[in-house]
Amino acid sequence: MKINNITFVEAINSALQISMEIDNKVICYGLGATDPKGIFGTTIGLEEKFGNERVFDTPTSENAMTGIGIGAAIAGYKTIMTHQRLDFFLLAMDQLVNGAAKMHYMFDGQLTVPITIRLIIGRGWGQGPTHSQNLQSWFAHIPGLKVVMPSTPSDAKGLLLSSIFDPDPVLFLEHRWLHNSIGEVRDGDYRIPLGKANLITKGNDLTIVSMSYMTVEALIAQKYLEKIGIAIDIIDLRSVKPIDFSCIINSLRVTGKILVLDTGVSTCSIASEIISQIAINHSNLLDRPPSRITMPDVPEPTSYGLTKDFYPRANQIVERVCEMLRIEGSKLIDEMPVISPHDVPGDWFKGPF
Amino acid sequence: MKINNITFVEAINSALQISMEIDNKVICYGLGATDPKGIFGTTIGLEEKFGNERVFDTPTSENAMTGIGIGAAIAGYKTIMTHQRLDFFLLAMDQLVNGAAKMHYMFDGQLTVPITIRLIIGRGWGQGPTHSQNLQSWFAHIPGLKVVMPSTPSDAKGLLLSSIFDPDPVLFLEHRWLHNSIGEVRDGDYRIPLGKANLITKGNDLTIVSMSYMTVEALIAQKYLEKIGIAIDIIDLRSVKPIDFSCIINSLRVTGKILVLDTGVSTCSIASEIISQIAINHSNLLDRPPSRITMPDVPEPTSYGLTKDFYPRANQIVERVCEMLRIEGSKLIDEMPVISPHDVPGDWFKGPF
C-alpha cells in the first residue's frame, strides 16, 4: 500500500475518483464542477474520466439542484453536490431540512437519501460577512443529517469515501484554509468511520476537543505547551454530528479539564452542545469549569484592519490552557511567532478564495 | 387603563392594529393575511382598516417575499411578514441570514432593517415532520437577529409591539398551542422590552428557565410541586436572543439548581447554550448538575400512536425536579391528570392546525 504526500485538495479529488470508479451510480455536480478550475481543483479530471452525464456543471439554482440531487438519490444514485461557499447553500434549506433530512424517517425507512453535500467554509482575506459562515451547528441541530468536518488530507479522503457511500445525507464541510495543506495519504479506497473522533495527541493535563481548521491551530498550541511540560489530549472530532462523546469522556476521565474549539460563532454552537452535555452528564469528571474558544457572535468583517485579532489562533489557545491550568503562560505566548498577514493560513497560501 | 380577558390571537391582532394606527409606515403581509380566516384570526380586520396597500396576501414565494420585506424595511417601512408555519420559512434562509441579519453590520450601520417575521410554531395533532419545527436556535445562532417567544397573551401584545418598532430584524415565534389561551391584556399601546426575561413564580428550591408553550407546562408542574412544599423560580425567557442571563444568574444564586425547558430539539439548542454558559461562567453557583428537557432529536411523527409520550409535559417536569431535589415524586406524578387526547393542548382546542 503506497502512501503519498498530497494536498487536501488532491485527497478530495482522489476520493471522488475512487468512488466514481468503484460505483457507477455515483454522480457529481455543482457550479464549476467541470470548469477549468474544477472547484479549487477538487473535481479536476472527473468529467474526462466519467463523462458529462455523471459529472456536470449546473445552473445557479441551489435550491432546485439540491432537490434534484435528492430525487436522484432516492432512485439509487449516490449524489455528490458541491458549493464553493457554504453561504450559497442557504438557498436550499427547505430541500435539506424538509426533504433530505426527513425522508428516511417520514416514509418509515422506505427511502434512503445517499447524498453528500460538500460545502466549502473559510475565513479571512476579505471574504466578509457572506462568504465565511461556518454553520455546522445548524446542520447538527436537524435530526436525520450527519455532519463531517475533516482536518487532514488523509481524513478528508477516508471520510469523504465513507460519506459518499453512507446511505444518509451527509454535509461534508471543507475548510478553505486546509485545502492546500499537505499530508500523508494512502493510495486506493479506504474508509474512516463517520461519528468517530480521532485522538491525535495524548496528554494528561487537559482535553482539547476540536474540528476542521481549528485542529491545526490546536496542534501548534500543543507543541508550544509541550515546551513547558504541558501535555494535551487533542481530540479531532471528524464528525460533529453525531459527536463521539465516549472518546471525549474517556479523555476527560484522565484530564478533568476540557476546552472546546469551534470554527463557528458561539451561540448554540457545537461547542455549546458538547459543554452542556458534559455539564449535564459528567460534571463529576470536571475539576475546572469547561471552556470554549469560538468565533465571536459577529458577522465576519471584510477589512484587513478589522480582522486583526478577530480569528482565534494558537496563541489564544495557549493562553486559555494556561489560565485553565492556573499557570503563567505569558512568556510562552510572547515566544509564539506573530502570523502575518493575519488573514491567511500562512504566506504560502495563494488564492483564489 | 382597561384590562380585558382576551385570547393570544386577539392580543396579536390588537398589537398589529395599534402599530398600524400609530405609524402609517407599518405594513403587514403574508399568505392568507387578507383571507376570511386571517392567519388564525390574527390579521382579521386589518385590510378593511388600513387598506390593501398596507395589508395584503402574497404569492407562495417565501424567499422573494422576505427580500421584498427587507427592501421595504431599508426604505423606512416597518414590515411585518407572517408564515403560517415556521417550516415554510426555510425557503427564505438566504434572505434572512445573508441579507436581513447582516445589512446593518456590513454597511456599517447605515441601513436598518425593521422587519418582524411572525412564525407560527407548534406540535401535535398530526402536524408531522414538516409542520412542527421549532427552530429558534437556528435564528439565535445568527448574529444580527433577535428572537422572541412569548408565552402569554399580554406578553404577546407587548413584545410584538416592541418587535415591530425595533430597528432590527426580529423573529417572533408564536406557538399554536398558545393561540387560544386567554389572559388579561391591557388596552392600548404598551411595550415589553426585548431581551428581558420575566420571573413569573418565585421559589428558592430550583430555577426553571422556559419559553413559549413550555412555560404553560412549567406552571402546571409548579402548582403540583407547591403541594409538597417545593418552590420554583420560573423564568420565562420572552426573548431567546439575546438571553437575559442576569435574570437567570440572580435566580441561580438562590436556588443553585437549574432546569432548562426548550420547545425545540436537543442538539445545539437554546437549552444547550444556556447550560453551557452557566457551566463555563457560573459553575460555582451550581450545587447540582444542570438539566434540560427538550424535544427529542427526532423529526416529529404524525400518528396519534407515535406521539404518545413524545411531547414533554408537566409530569415530566415534576419528575425531573424531584430527581434533581432527590425527593420521592412518584406519588405526586400519579396524582397529575393524564391529558387526553395527548396531541392537543386541551380538549377545548379546536383546529384548524
Added chain:
Amino acid sequence: MKEPKKKSKFLDNQKLKDLFYMMKKIRLVEERIALEYPKNEIRCPTHLSIGQEGVPAALSIVLNNADYAVSTHRGHAHYLSKGGNLNKMIAEIYGKKSGCSGGKGGSMHLIDKDVGFMGTSAIVGNSIPVGVGLGLALKLNKTKNVSCIFLGDGAIEEGSFYESLNFAVLKELPVIFICENNLYSVYSPLSVRQPKNRNIMDLANSIGAHTYYADGNDVINSYTCLDSIISKIKSEDICPWFIEFETYRWREHCGYQFDNDLGYRSVEEYEKWKKRDPITLFENNLKEYFADFDLSQLDQITDKVTSEIDVAFEKAKKDTYPEKTEAFKNIYSNEI
C-alpha cells in the same frame, strides 16, 4: 346512435372501465374520509381531491410501475392513480402501523415504492425538484420511463418550480409536470398571486418546456392528451412537458367541509364547476360517443370500489397504532 368521436379510437372497453374505476375510487374514498373526519379519529391535516378526479384517473392508465411520480399535500388521488395500495393509504391517514408510511407521515406523506409513487410533500414546491431528480435518474438509467410531477397553481409561484423546470429543459429530462390549476391556493384566488394576464402554460413554454393545456374535468380528453404526450416522451425523447389542467376543488382547502359560506369564492362559480363534474361528464360522454358501452358495468365498478373502501376503512380502524417506541426509529438509515 352516434359514431364515437375520433378520440374514442384509443379507448377500448377496458380503458373506459379503468377510467371510471379510478375516478369513482378517488371520489368515494375522499367522500368516505369526509364522512369519517369529524369523528376525530383521523388526526392530521387532510386535503381532499373531490372534483379533481379527472386528471389522476387519466394518468392511471398511461403510466406503468416503472414510471415515477411525486406529489403534494393534496396527494390522495395521485397516490391512488399511480396504483398505490388503498388499504395502506387509509391506514396511514388513521396513523396506523400498517400505513404506507408506518404512521410517521400521515395524509400529507404518502408513498408506495412498489408502484413508483415516490412520496408527497407538505411543503409547496418541495417535491418538484425531487421529481426532476427522479427524471435525471431515469435518463441515466437509459430506460424509457417518465417521472411525473403533480403540482398546483400555487406551486407555480415558488422559485423551485422555475429552477426545476429550467434544469429539466436544459437536460431534456423525461419529466412531465402535471399542473392542476384549481384557481385557488388555500383561500387565495389567482388574482392576488399572479399577474392578470398570466397564462401558466405560456410561462412554462417560455422556460422551454413542451406544453399543452387541457380541460382536466374531461377525463377522455385528458387521457388522449396524456397518452400521446407520454408516448412522445417514451418513444421520441421529446421532453420535458408541462401540462396545465383546469379543474376545481369542491370542498375546503384542508378538511372535509364545504366552505362557500366563507365568501372567498362565489356560489355561482362553485355551481358552474359542479355542473362540470368529471364523473358526470364522463357518463354523458359514454352515452353520447360510446353507445356500445354497457352502462351496467358502471354499477358493478361502483360496487367493487365501495367494497374495497369498506374493507380499507374497516381494516384501518381495527389496525393498531405503531408502538410509541417506533417514533425513535428510522431517523437514520445507518445509525452510528
Added chain:
Amino acid sequence: MKEPKKKSKFLDNQKLKDLFYMMKKIRLVEERIALEYPKNEIRCPTHLSIGQEGVPAALSIVLNNADYAVSTHRGHAHYLSKGGNLNKMIAEIYGKKSGCSGGKGGSMHLIDKDVGFMGTSAIVGNSIPVGVGLGLALKLNKTKNVSCIFLGDGAIEEGSFYESLNFAVLKELPVIFICENNLYSVYSPLSVRQPKNRNIMDLANSIGAHTYYADGNDVINSYTCLDSIISKIKSEDICPWFIEFETYRWREHCGYQFDNDLGYRSVEEYEKWKKRDPITLFENNLKEYFADFDLSQLDQITDKVTSEIDVAFEKAKKDTYPEKTEAFKNIYSNEI
C-alpha cells in the same frame, strides 16, 4: 458632414460628455484596481466591469438621487453610475475606515445612501427582491421614482429572480431590471446553465414584465432605450420593466487578470467583443453623428477622471484601517 441620426436629438453636448465621463471613469477606475491588485493591499474578492461600461454609463444620466438602485458582486460600475462617491468606494476596497461601508463590506458590499444606491450583495440573486421591495416602498410613497435592479445572466437562474419579477408585475411596481448578459457565470457559458433556445427577454416577458433588448455596448442606444423607459415608468406608470443588455467582460470573473488562456472561452470571441469596446464605439459614433461635438472635450474629461482616480487611490492608501474594536460594533442597531 452627416446629419446626426434620430437618436441624437435626445443628446445635447452635456449628456454626451456625461456619458463619456462615466464610461471613462468606470474603465479607468477598474484598470487602476487591476494595476494595484497584485500588490496584495486590496484583500477581498473583486469583480471588475471592464468591457461593461456602456449600460451603467447610460443609466447614470437617466436616474436621479431619489431613484434607488441595488446591485451584485460586480457592483463598482453600478455604484459609480448612480453617483456613488469614488473616494469612499476605493477606500472600501482597501478596507479603510473611510470606506463607504467602514471596511466591513469590501468590494462586494458597496453602498451610498445619499444617491439612492442601497447596496450590493455577494450572493447571486440576493439583491433582486430587495430592489423590488424598494420599488414597493416607492409605490407606497406615491413618488415618481424608480428602483433599479442590476443583475447578471447567471442570476436569471435563481428562483428569487422569478419570484421577484412575478411580484413586481402583480403589483405593477416601479422597478426596472437591468440584466447585463455577459454570456458567462464565472467560467460557465450559458449553454451549461440555460436551455439552448432560451431568450431571456422573452422569458421575462412571459412572467409579465414589459421588456426590451439592447446592445449594451452601444451607450447611445442604451441611453435612448433607458431614457424612454424611465419616463414611461415615471409619467405613465407603465411598469415593471426588464431590459436585457448584451455585453462582455474582458478580464477574469474575479480578480484582475486576463484569463483567455484557461480555455473556457475562445480568443476569437474575446477579440470580437473587444472590437465592440463601448468607449471606442462611442467615440466613433461621436465622429459619425455628432460632428459639432468638440472632441478635445474628451481629453479634458479623461484628465479630470484620471486626477479624480489619483486622488481616490492616494487617499485610500493613506487612510487608516478601522480600529479592530470596530469589528464588534453595529451588529445591532438597537443593542440590548
